[in-house]
Amino acid sequence: MRPARWTTRIVFLFYSRPVFRAWEIFCNHAARILAHKERMRSVRFSRAWAHLNLQRMEIQRGLGRISNSHAHVCATCGHCCKGTRERDAFLDRVMQDPNTQHLGARRRTGEMVGLRIAQAQGQILHRDALQAQGCCNELTCAGCRLPQELRPMQCLAYFCGAAAKALSQEECEEGIRLLKRLLKLQWQAVRLALQSQFGRQVQ
Ligand code: SF4
């Protein structure tokens, strides 16, 4: 595998870390404040959320394919899954289930929507593995129990320098394309939240 040129890796890390982090925080707060909490659950808006969710899943599967190249680095580190705070944000929940009762910035009770879906679809991974202590609820000693497309966006979008070093030039370039699509998707979600205030969707 041809390692990525350092310039490509820097651009990739730039999108993955400061840009994605800041944009994710902004879009989640904006969507949460702008969304009409009843109208956004209507059939029409639920369809629009589901459409965005399909795109989100496809992007996350793409980022997941890249992640396979650095899985060995993360397996020996594990830093990202440490700490018991919940990782799912407003848009992770609403896109997967517009009827979610957890509409705050942070979910403090209940389960991740992705976990509920994985259970219903029989897609839970590492069923027999012990739960990891002091970490995210979804982490087992054998890895995350959620399929990549059902995890919170930040779990797939974040790469550190050590993880990015394990990627090829093609993987970094593909990662940049996918992260740009994820940023655009989050903006579309903010617009949808705003449109729910007025009860109509603007193309
Ligand atoms: S992305 Fe980096 S910090 Fe996070 S688990 Fe992997 S190696 Fe550790």
Ligand code: SF4
């Ligand atoms: S959902 Fe999975 S990948 Fe994300 S922090 Fe939790 S254990 Fe880690």
